[in-house]
Amino acid sequence: MGEKTTIAEIGQFEGKTVTLSGWLYNKTHKGKLIFIMLRDGTGFIQAVLFKDNFQEDFFEEIKHLPQETAMIVTGTVATDARAKGGFELQATDVQIQHVAQEYPITPKEHGIEFLMDHRHLWLRSSKQHALLRVRHRIISACREYFDQSGFTLLDAPIFTPAACEGTTTLFETDYFDTKAYLTQSGQLYMEAGAMAFGKVYCFGPTFRAEKSKTRRHLTEFWMIEPEMAYCDLDQDMDLAEGLIMHILDRVLSKNRGDLEVLERDISKLECIQKPFPRIRYDQAAEMLKEANSEFVYGDDFGAPDETLISEKFDRPVMVSHYPAQVKAFYMKNDPADPQKALCVDMLAPEGYGEIIGGGQREDDYETLLSKIQMHDLPIEAFQWYLDLRRYGSVPHAGFGLGIERTVTWICGIKHVREAIPFPRTMSRIYP
Ligand code: 4AD
Ligand code: MG
Numbered sequence: 001m002g003e004k005t006t007i008a009e010i011g012q013f014e015g016k017t018v019t020l021s022g023w024l025y026n027k028t029h030k031g032k033l034i035f036i037m038l039r040d041g042t043g044f045i046q047a048v049l050f051k052d053n054f055q056e057d058f059f060e061e062i063k064h065l066p067q068e069t070a071m072i073v074t075g076t077v078a079t080d081a082r083a084k085g086g087f088e089l090q091a092t093d094v095q096i097q098h099v100a101q102e103y104p105i106t107p108k109e110h111g112i113e114f115l116m117d118h119r120h121l122w123l124r125s126s127k128q129h130a131l132l133r134v135r136h137r138i139i140s141a142c143r144e145y146f147d148q149s150g151f152t153l154l155d156a157p158i159f160t161p162a163a164c165e166g167t168t169t170l171f172e173t174d175y176f177d178t179k180a181y182l183t184q185s186g187q188l189y190m191e192a193g194a195m196a197f198g199k200v201y202c203f204g205p206t207f208r209a210e211k212s213k214t215r216r217h218l219t220e221f222w223m224i225e226p227e228m229a230y231c232d233l234d235q236d237m238d239l240a241e242g243l244i245m246h247i248l249d250r251v252l253s254k255n256r257g258d259l260e261v262l263e264r265d266i267s268k269l270e271c272i273q274k275p276f277p278r279i280r281y282d283q284a285a286e287m288l289k290e291a292n293s294e295f296v297y298g299d300d301f302g303a304p305d306e307t308l309i310s311e312k313f314d315r316p317v318m319v320s321h322y323p324a325q326v327k328a329f330y331m332k333n334d335p336a337d338p339q340k341a342l343c344v345d346m347l348a349p350e351g352y353g354e355i356i357g358g359g360q361r362e363d364d365y366e367t368l369l370s371k372i373q374m375h376d377l378p379i380e381a382f383q384w385y386l387d388l389r390r391y392g393s394v395p396h397a398g399f400g401l402g403i404e405r406t407v408t409w410i411c412g413i414k415h416v417r418e419a420i421p422f423p424r425t426m427s428r429i430y431p
Helices: 007-013 056-063 112-117 126-148 187-197 233-254 256-261 281-290 303-310 365-374 379-387 403-411
Strands: 017-030 033-039 044-050 070-079 087-098 172-175 178-182 199-207 220-229 278-280 317-320 337-341 343-348 353-360 396-402
Touching: 007 017, 007 044, 007 087, 017 044, 017 056, 017 087, 033 056, 033 070, 044 070, 126 199, 126 220, 126 233, 126 256, 126 403, 187 199, 187 220, 187 379, 187 396, 220 233, 220 403, 233 256, 233 317, 233 343, 233 353, 233 396, 233 403, 278 281, 281 303, 281 317, 303 317, 303 343, 303 353, 343 403, 353 403, 365 379, 396 403
Parallel strands: 044 087, 278 317
Antiparallel strands: 017 033, 017 070, 033 044, 070 087, 172 178, 199 220, 220 396, 317 343, 343 353, 353 396
């Protein structure tokens, strides 16, 4: 046995004997050699087995082991410029932990439904592995950014008494003698938090009964939502811009290898700099008109509209001042143009569309009350929320960043369903 280590740490052991515990990813053999691609969760490495170092029967057996056989491999670490990661293992001992059954996911092309049915196994594949490592980095970068900027983490509840983002996408559940809804957003609770702590954020799963089958919609997705007291729309946009720059910095410095596995055009991320363009809805609508889109002024932008707008920029673009009527009840109207809301959507470049939605909140009691009524929302369920405008109301703002949309853009993949370990969509709740 050599010193136990992981593939990620192997560079520290050049010339030494180490033991790696993992799974067989791939193998070939040629004459007196077997080449094993071993994975251990931290990376992939090639182990070379020389016939003379093994018992003959065992050497033959290894040649026929199925993919995903669990094994413990001991060997000497050697540099190899051609190898992914720069090292290979000259194996001297192999212990079989478990001989896998014939593995369903093979290097041949599988359909997406087949792969999604086997999501619990598909996670082991190098591309999915890289994607979810980038996801982890994005989440920790978000937390880092807010933690370093004086925000307090305040967890929002999942069972809620009322809608935040419209009643059409609510998941209803029985809650003893009454009804509860799975949260669509932690925002309203963050507004309470901002009045208590100044700057807060929450990070958690959110739920929307999206009946649309698009490549951007999940029914369960993760959102990070900051909220700040004494904050206006411009300051809110500054925060959003800073967050994206921090995420990009962390991913580009720590996950280059993953982006390479994903064949991401890294230059498209590297060129992104502050400031991000800030345009208004009216300007965006003008751009759509020029592009001969079917878009109707006054409507919200659809996915194709967002794609058209975001393709015009080489960095994320922030679109503000949408017509108030297409936005949520809690948005503050622009005092200079009351038909418009003080809101902002950030659209990712390369046609990825909206990754952030937010804005300044209505802080006047009477106005908010009439908006709740106008939207036919149950007043009783919002009394606590109205309290925030009864006791020391101040201008405040925040936003929500969708983690999966952000992962999709940064990794350059087509569909949001691969950006979460176990996706939930209208047509999928298994595995
Ligand atoms: O624009 P949305 O609906 O904004 C809110 O929920 C606000 N209450 C947030 C806030 O101000 N605190 O959603 C925010 C983001 C979107 O920009 C998008 O990235 C993501 O959440 N998102 C979804 N991601 C995947 N699937 C869905 N069905 C999503 N709906 C929204
Ligand atoms: Mg939105």
